[in-house]
Amino acid sequence: MFTDALAMIETAARFVPPDDLRRDPPVPFEVLGDHLAPQSRGARLSVSKLAKRFGETPVLDGIDLNIAPGSFVAIVGKSGCGKSTLLRLILGLETPTSGRIDLPAGAAARFVFQEPRLLPWAKVVDNVSVGLGRTGSRAARRAEAARALADVGLDGRGDAWPSVLSGGQKQRVALARALVSRPRLLALDEPLGALDALTRISMQGLVERVWRDQRFTALLVTHDVSEAIALADRVILVDGGRIALDIDVDLPRPRRRGTPAFAALEKRVLDALFGGFEGGDAI
Amino acid sequence: MTRARGLIGWILPAALVLGWEALSRLGVIPANILPAPTAVAAALWRVAVSGELARNMGVSAWRAGIGFLIGGAIGFAFGLANGLSRFSEEFTDTTLQMVRNVPHLALIPLVILWFGIGEQAKLFLVALGVFFPIYINTLHGIRSVDPQLVEMGRTYGMNGFELFGQVILPGALPSIFVGLRFGLGIMWLTLIVAETISASSGIGYMAMQAREFMMTDVVVLSILIYALLGKLADTVARALERRTLAWNPAFEGV
Incomplete structure (x- = not known):
């Protein structure tokens, strides 16, 4: 647990965002589409002015987020951008430095870790x-x-x-x-990150199927942009401790990679991630 | 197959005994230095019939068992306390580590002064010897429980008792068993020394008595009995380990 935090601090320290980016106002969240089932069992989640620092290092800096019940939201970002910390804060695994998180009482949130963590x-x-x-x-x-x-x-x-x-x-x-x-909120922290490519794809199908069956609110942290677009209704890009991009994914399900609409969305997120050039300075 | 594997360990001891018997019969090994296995067997028969063996073995086993229980329980309790509570560790660990560095057999003269040669002296020494391996390995086991599993347990709403019963104790168990087996070894060692130096009953006493009368066969018999008792204790510990750690691939087919 502590080594996790240390690793996070270390990686976060390497990604100090440029000043101009940090002064940018947070991207306002969009009003959510009404394509979701109104009787969803999913929990509504709202986060405002959330900040977290580990010692002197700010990891998250003013996150505002409203998530509709039953929606599937993917949080993407470079490693160390604070996306896992955001998820851990929402689930109460870490305490925020400031800001608030509103989850209905008894929302029965559950967490799927990157490792299976079976006894x-x-x-x-x-x-x-x-x-x-x-x-x-x-x-x-x-x-x-x-x-x-x-x-x-x-x-x-x-x-x-x-x-x-x-x-x-x-x-x-x-x-x-x-x-x-039967949780009303399911948080997934790169749960497929350690799997091989083929297993990943079949697991993505499984996650999508159980979400459609059970209609919980899903929050998926991933570094895989195409996974985010394949699964989520909405993709949020976290960069430098802030929300740098927040887009709806309005593609019919089940989604097929390689369609022009899919590729266009993927490019949009990747461009925002790397500031225009593919690969760029992220490596 | 498993049966054959179990037997393979006995080939070498059997060959040694046969060789020993042959050398004794040929007169290469004089009987007053090392009696033949058959002579030892005869001695076994003799002490068994007279009831001496059962009485002494009973006394030794009782001392070993009670001493082990006392020392093991205290060691386990300290291991748990210091593994789970930082305060408890800071408070007691330095003291325990200092005491640990005194060889417990070096206390024999003092223990005789305190307790005479009665039962308490033997129990005290065995308990002291057994305490440390159990303490250290319990502590180590609890410390090495995967913190990710502990976090998972908390996230899934386990309270302190559930976390201990379902995550911490099972996670520490392999290490606790290592301590248990070390403890059993030290238990016999301590008992042999204590009984040999000062006792009026027990296997060690039987050996010392026999030495007085130059009965080499009984001396050898006593040593063999210690070896068998040690092996027996180890076998019991291993069986227990196999039962409890069935989940662990490292113990499959051990």
Whole structure:
């Protein structure tokens, strides 16, 4: 936990934004489209003037954000831009230096980490039960967990030890653990970052499917712009601790990469990310 | 296959015993230096029939067990306290580390002055010897629990007890078992020394008695019994480890 924070400080320190960028007013959030189901179970989230510094280093500096219930929002940015910190602040894993975060009480937010973080000494089904806490009897929890496992395509693997699963399967167990309590907000911190390209694509399909089925509000932090555009209704670019770009993605689902509209959006985000030239100074 | 693997470890000891018997019979090894295995077996029969063996083994096992329980429980408790509480560690660890650096067998003269040669002296020494490996490894085990799992547990709403029972203790268990096995080794070692120096019963006493009467066979028998008891304790610890750590791929098929 501390090493995480240290790594964040280190990387953040390397990305001190130029002065002119920091004085820019924050990009106002757009009024959200009405294409979302009005009866969504998702939680509404609003963040205002959120700032976080680690010691002297500012990581986030005045974030304002309104997220509609049931929408899928992707947060992208270079490494160390503060996007993971933003997510951790929203979920209460870190305390903000200033500003406020409004989540309805009992929103039952869940977090999917970059690593699966399964308990190696608990069977898969018991790992999923962790998501249910102390509710109900152990047998009831296990039954619920088995259903959640079936939802992520791991029907019948409940009795396995985590160590025998592949990386993608472990991350699916972690997803089931997050979903089993029917959260109204699901935060995903680069959950597919460590997977190989093929597993990634099938996992993206899975994340999209469970989101469409369950209609929670989803917040996905990723460094992969094409993943963000494939999944999200709205893409937010964080740069230098501020929101540098906030666009709606209005493509029909399921989305296909390589269509002109997809590519145009991808280019727009990448241009904002690298200030005009591909690759540029980010490497 | 597993059965054959289990037996393979016994080939070498069996060969050694056979060679020893042969050399004794040929007169290469004089009986007053090292009696033949058959002579040791005869001694075993003798002390077993007289009831001497059962009595002494019972006394030794009792001392080992009680001493281990006392020292292990205290070591485990300190390991938990210092692993979980920074204050507790700062408060006690320096003291414990200083005491640890005194070889506990060096305390024998003092312990005899304190307790005489009664049971307390033996229990005290065994408990002291067992304390440190259990303490250090419990502490290390708790310290090395993956902080990411702890964060996951907190994020998923575990309270302190659940976090301890579901994340910290299972995570520390492999290391605690290492301490347990070290502790068992030290338990026998301490007991042998304590019983040999000052006792009126026990396997060590039996060996010292036999030395007085030049009964080399009983002396050798006592040493062998210690070896077997040590092996037995280790086997029990390993079986326990295999049961509890079934999740760990490192223990598969051990």
